[in-house]
Amino acid sequence: MTGQERHVARSARVFLAPALLLIAVFFFLPVLAALLLSFTDFDIYALGDLDRLRFVGLRNYLDLLQSPLFWTALGNTFYFVVVGGPLSVAVSLGAALLVNAPLIRFPGFFRAAFFLPVVTTLVAVAVVWRYLYHPHYGLLNYGLGLFGIDPIDWLGDPVWAMPAIILMAVWKNFGFNMIIFIAGLQNIPPSLYEAARIDGASGWRQFRHITLPLLGPTFLFVALMTMIGYFQVFAEPYVMTQGGPANRTLSVVLLMYEEGFRWWNMGYASAAAFVLFVLILAGTTLQLQLRRREPP
Amino acid sequence: MVMLSPPRLFFIVWFALWLAGCDSGAGRAVTVEFWAMGQEGEQVKALLPEFERRHPGIRVRVQQIPWSAAHEKLLTAYAGDAMPDAFQLGNTWIPEFIALRAIEPMDQRLRDWPEAALTDYFPGILATNRLAGQTFALPWYVDTRLFFYRDDLLAAAGFPEPPVTWDGWLRAMATLKAQSGEKRYAILLPIDEWQLPVILALQRGATLLRDRDQYGNFRDPRFRDAFTFYLNLFARGLAPPVGNSQMANLYREFASGTFAIYVSGPWNIGEFGRRLPAALQPHWSTAPLPSFSDASLPPPGERLEARAVGVSLAGGASLALSRNSPRREAAWLLLEFLAKPEQQARFYQLTGDLPARQSAWNHPSLTDNRHAQAFREQLQHLRATPPIPEWERIASRIAYYAELAIRQELSADEALAALDRDVDRILEKRRWLLSRGLAP
Numbered sequence: 001m002t003g004q005e006r007h008v009a010r011s012a013r014v015f016l017a018p019a020l021l022l023i024a025v026f027f028f029l030p031v032l033a034a035l036l037l038s039f040t041d042f043d044i045y046a047l048g049d050l051d052r053l054r055f056v057g058l059r060n061y062l063d064l065l066q067s068p069l070f071w072t073a074l075g076n077t078f079y080f081v082v083v084g085g086p087l088s089v090a091v092s093l094g095a096a097l098l099v100n101a102p103l104i105r106f107p108g109f110f111r112a113a114f115f116l117p118v119v120t121t122l123v124a125v126a127v128v129w130r131y132l133y134h135p136h137y138g139l140l141n142y143g144l145g146l147f148g149i150d151p152i153d154w155l156g157d158p159v160w161a162m163p164a165i166i167l168m169a170v171w172k173n174f175g176f177n178m179i180i181f182i183a184g185l186q187n188i189p190p191s192l193y194e195a196a197r198i199d200g201a202s203g204w205r206q207f208r209h210i211t212l213p214l215l216g217p218t219f220l221f222v223a224l225m226t227m228i229g230y231f232q233v234f235a236e237p238y239v240m241t242q243g244g245p246a247n248r249t250l251s252v253v254l255l256m257y258e259e260g261f262r263w264w265n266m267g268y269a270s271a272a273a274f275v276l277f278v279l280i281l282a283g284t285t286l287q288l289q290l291r292r293r294e295p296p
Numbered sequence: 297m298v299m300l301s302p303p304r305l306f307f308i309v310w311f312a313l314w315l316a317g318c319d320s321g322a323g324r325a326v327t328v329e330f331w332a333m334g335q336e337g338e339q340v341k342a343l344l345p346e347f348e349r350r351h352p353g354i355r356v357r358v359q360q361i362p363w364s365a366a367h368e369k370l371l372t373a374y375a376g377d378a379m380p381d382a383f384q385l386g387n388t389w390i391p392e393f394i395a396l397r398a399i400e401p402m403d404q405r406l407r408d409w410p411e412a413a414l415t416d417y418f419p420g421i422l423a424t425n426r427l428a429g430q431t432f433a434l435p436w437y438v439d440t441r442l443f444f445y446r447d448d449l450l451a452a453a454g455f456p457e458p459p460v461t462w463d464g465w466l467r468a469m470a471t472l473k474a475q476s477g478e479k480r481y482a483i484l485l486p487i488d489e490w491q492l493p494v495i496l497a498l499q500r501g502a503t504l505l506r507d508r509d510q511y512g513n514f515r516d517p518r519f520r521d522a523f524t525f526y527l528n529l530f531a532r533g534l535a536p537p538v539g540n541s542q543m544a545n546l547y548r549e550f551a552s553g554t555f556a557i558y559v560s561g562p563w564n565i566g567e568f569g570r571r572l573p574a575a576l577q578p579h580w581s582t583a584p585l586p587s588f589s590d591a592s593l594p595p596p597g598e599r600l601e602a603r604a605v606g607v608s609l610a611g612g613a614s615l616a617l618s619r620n621s622p623r624r625e626a627a628w629l630l631l632e633f634l635a636k637p638e639q640q641a642r643f644y645q646l647t648g649d650l651p652a653r654q655s656a657w658n659h660p661s662l663t664d665n666r667h668a669q670a671f672r673e674q675l676q677h678l679r680a681t682p683p684i685p686e687w688e689r690i691a692s693r694i695a696y697y698a699e700l701a702i703r704q705e706l707s708a709d710e711a712l713a714a715l716d717r718d719v720d721r722i723l724e725k726r727r728w729l730l731s732r733g734l735a736p
Contacts, residue, residue, distance in 0.1 A: 044685050045725060045734075047375055048396035052734050135542065156542035158703070244488055245539055246699055261368050263689050 038270035047264065060271035070272065072247050073255040076162060080251065081230045081283075084166040088226055089219075091174040096181030097211075111182070115175040122172065126239040129168045130155070155241055158248040165249050169236045173229075177222045184218030185211070220291050224284060231280050252276050326626045327355045329380040331370070334363045336384060336437075336613070339646040340634070347633045354626045374398050379618040382627040387424040387614045390433055392685035395735075399616040401430040405628055416637070416653045420610045420678025427683055433614035434635050435652035437643065439561050440608045441491055441585075442674045444568065448579040449556040458583035460605075462499075462525065465586045469534045472556050481536045484546075484555040485529065487702045488539040490695035491609060492559055496522035498679040499588045499606040504690075505719070509682045510727045512690075512719030514712045523698075523708055530702045537702050547571035550580075559585075561611065565667045566648040582670035584608075584677070610678035612652065650675075686722050693718045 038060055040046070046053035064070050099110045117125065132139050133154035141151040154164040188211065196206045212219075234253040237243055243250035243258070252272060260269030332340050337360030344356050359380065361369050367389060373379050374396055385393060393399045406414065414422065417435055425433045443458060450458070453472045459465035469482035476482075485492050497504065502518035505511060513519065529535045536555070543549065550558060551572050558564075568580060587606035615631050617624050633639060640656035643649060650671055651657060662668050681687050693715055701711040729735035 041725060043725060044371075044392055045395055045729060047371070048398070049734075052729060054728075153538075153542060156538060244699075246703060246705070247696070264371060 034270045034273060037266055038274055040267045042266040044264045056267070060268045061275070063268065064271050064275060069247065069250070069255065070252075073250045073252045076248065076250055077231060077233065077252045079162055080166060080169075080233050081227060083163075084169055084233075085223070085226050085230045087166065088170045088174055088230070089177060089222055091170055092177035092222065093181050093215075095174060095178045096185055097207075099178070100182050100185045111179070114178055117172045118175040120172075122235045123239055125168070125172055126236075130240065133164055156245055158246050161241055161245055161248045165236050165240060168240065169230075169233065172236075173226075177226060180218060180222055181215070184215050188214045220287070224287055227283055227287065228280055231276065231283065325353050325355045326623055327357055328382060328623055328626045328630055329359065330356050330627070330630060331359045331361055331380040331383040333361050333366045333384055333613070335647055336649065337361060339643070342646055343634065343639055343642060346639075347630060350633070351626075351629055354629065356630060370398075371396075377620070379620060381618055381621040381623045382615060382630055383618065384436060384613050384615055385433065387421070387433070387435065387610070387612050388681060388687060390425060390614065390616070391427065391683045391687065393616065394427055394432055395685045398619055399432050400619040400624060401432055402434070402617065402628070402631075403431050406431060413635075416655050418610075418652060418654060418675045418678070420675070420680065421612055421652055424610045424612075424680045424683070425614050433616040434631055436613050436615050436634065437640075437647075437649035438652045438675060439563075439611035439613075439650070440671065440674050440678060441495065441559050441561050441611075442608055442670055443557055443583040443585060444550075444560050444564060445557040445581060445583065446550070446553065446579055447581045449553060458581070459586045461586050462588050469529070469557070470532070473532075473534050476553070480553060481555045482534040483529065483557040483559075484538075484543070484549070485526075485535045485559060486540040486543065487530070487537055487699045488695055490691040490698065493523055493526045493694060493698050494681065494691070495559075495585065495606075495608055496526055498609075499585070500525075501588070505682050505684075505723075508730065509684050510723055510730065512716040512723070514694075514715045514719070515709075520708065520712060523701075523712060526698070527701055527708055539699070551576050562650045562668070562671055563648070565665070568667075582667045584670050584674040605673060605677040607677045607679045608674050610680045613649075684723075684726060686726060689722055690719050693722070 039055060039057060041054045041056050041060070095114050098104065099107050099114065104110065131137070135141060135151050135153040135156065138151075138154070140154065145151065152160050154160050192210050192214075193206055196210055201209070232253050233251045234257065237249040237251055237254055238257070241249045243254050253276070256269045256272040256276070259265045259272065330340075331337070337358060341358055344358070348355060367386075370379075370383065370385065370389075370393075374393075379398065390399075418438060421435045421438050422431075425431055425435055445458060447456075447458075449472065450456070450468060453468065453475055455464075455468045455471070459468050472482040473480075494504065497519045500518045500522040502516055502522060503513055504519070506513040506516075514523075530537050546558075547567065549555065550568075565582070569577070572580065585606040585608050615634060617627050617631070621627060634643070635653070637651070637653050637656040640651035640653050641659035641661065644651050644656065644659070645661050650668065651662070654672075656662070657668075657672055662672075681691070697706065697711040697715045697718075700706045701708055706714065726735060
């Protein structure tokens with residue numbers, strides 16, 4: 001290394017130091033603390049007097065894996081991710097295609113309108129959706145009634161509560177991915193479509209063979225972000241159902257929140273956080289692997 | 297924008313600092329930090345000018361905290377060593393804050409009180425503020441659950457008086473249900489609440505936990521009896537199997553007669569008064585809960601006050617002193633002030649919260665309120681839930697398994713066995729602490 005290079009390296013370290021320091025203090029340190037916490041039974045007693053803290057090794061993890069409530073929460077979370085995730089991506093893509101279609105009038109208006117739920121406070125949205133879902137006076141059941149369908153107790157019925165939450169979450173969130181898809185769509189050169197039209201390709205084949213492959217990277221990004229976000233579902237069930245009815249909408253993060261901040265079982269809650277972290281990591285890796293194996 | 301020259305800017309900053317210095321130096325008064333929740337935090341401010349007039353050396357700064365965040369905020373404040381000097385807390389939280397060693401016992405200070413002052417409190421309520429012979433908080437206002445009912449519907453069904461025993465209650469509900477349509481019910485009991493099954497069990501004489509509150513005792517025959525009685529209310533269609541979130545407008549449903557009886561607390565006296573249509577106002581009443589057996593019933597024709605009353609839960613909020621506060625003396629004066637009967641009565645007028653001291657109930661504003669009288673009677677018949685920090689958690693398990701049993705996903709026996717198993721697990725730490733002598 002020449003003197004010049006050493007000088008550059010030192011300046012780089014100096015400039016990076018504040019950012020690294022912040023990340024260390026506000027990210028790595030808390031994560032490390034949480035990891036240590038997950039091996040203890042830190043609770044309300046330990047908060048009052050550290051003599052009452054026990055190091056329990058992996059017991060929190062074992063308890064977690066044996067707790068029916070955790071499996072319920074995990075099942076609900078998977079339900080939400082597996083049904084809600086693809087649905088959300090599909091709706092976003094559909095909306096992006098519609099808004100991006102050359103025939104559409106006022107695309108700016110529709111873009112803004114579809115994006116509006118994303119920036120609206122969830123609590124306000126929840127109030128409105130609770131009315132929509134009301135079993136007697138709700139608009140949704142009124143609409144179903146016109147087709148002769150019996151009213152559904154959307155948020156109170158254990159079978160329907162999760163679909164109701166998914167529907168609301170998709171409606172609330174699809175606008176964000178839509179914007180990303182629109183950006184992706186606008187990056188596809190129009191000449192490709194022109195060439196396809198000259199070759200006599202139908203609209204569907206253009207979509208299948210031009211739009212989808214060229215949206216690949218966008219798709220991967222959207223799918224990953226959606227999956228990560230949906231695994232961490234919390235606010236929707238928290239404000240709509242508090243995890244009910246009969247825990248059918250209890251998600252892993254909601255369980256973690258309840259254990260940690262309602263019951264102050266910080267050790268147990270930290271263990272749940274790390275299990276969720278491992279799951280998300282596994283899900284992300286899997287998706288990246290699948291993507292890599294596909295022929296370009 | 298006006299640009300300031302550096303010397304002028306320097307002068308302004310210096311002057312501002314000087315003023316700030318003056319301000320902190322001038323205030324010789326002790327400032328008591330007081331945290332209160334929800335509307336209590338809002339309304340208590342109206343009482344404070346009088347307190348500050350009586351104690352010129354003390355200023356009170358009220359921090360108002362929403363109920364939904366209060367428990368969390370107090371715990372975080374404790375963890376961060378940022379506790380207020382005095383604070384309000386729900387009386388079911390007291391064991392938790394005792395375990396935390398966050399509140400100071402007040403027996404020493406109470407010794408200066410006249411004996412009558414403590415006996416003036418409803419005994420069942422005062423008991424929830426005590427543990428192992430020490431008093432940790434002063435009851436501020438009280439809360440319990442009893443019947444809110446449509447007396448017109450009950451009278452039409454042939455029951456001009458509210459039921460006083462489980463048998464009479466069941467008969468009244470069966471008649472109400474038989475006379476009304478399919479979409480109507482006798483009683484509304486939100487299935488995600490633990491209170492009614494616990495009240496029924498306490499009325500039946502069950503002890504919820506056993507062996508110094510170290511194990512669940514839910515398979516005990518008395519608890520089981522009460523639990524099956526509760527489940528039967530749903531199985532027989534007397535109560536709709538709905539949770540709190542499904543009742544979008546309780547008041548409208550009550551007004552339209554969807555249900556005739558509702559078990560609720562004092563906050564609904566005001567709500568019913570405000571939200572029910574004027575035509576319905578003469579037709580709703582409150583009544584103490586019925587009791588399990590009729591052995592203690594007075595002979596017919598006896599005064600209503602003498603009749604049997606079933607126990608209900610001792611709820612409410614209390615005021616406590618923070619153990620680490622250097623301003624406990626001043627904070628205690630505030631607590632003493634708020635405990636005075638005339639302040640209790642005024643506080644009732646401001647908030648509708650029922651006073652914890654019985655002498656405050658002689659105030660005309662309370663004696664004139666016909667809906668409050670049943671509470672006065674019920675407040676003489678209270679049972680506390682087990683005084684351990686784990687109770688809220690156990691209660692939520694009770695609500696959970698009760699809901700599963702109502703939905704018939706578990707039988708009563710399966711639900712109670714699972715409940716005992718969960719509760720024993722929750723209490724594991726407590727057993728460890730007790731075995732080591734580390735528990736309070």
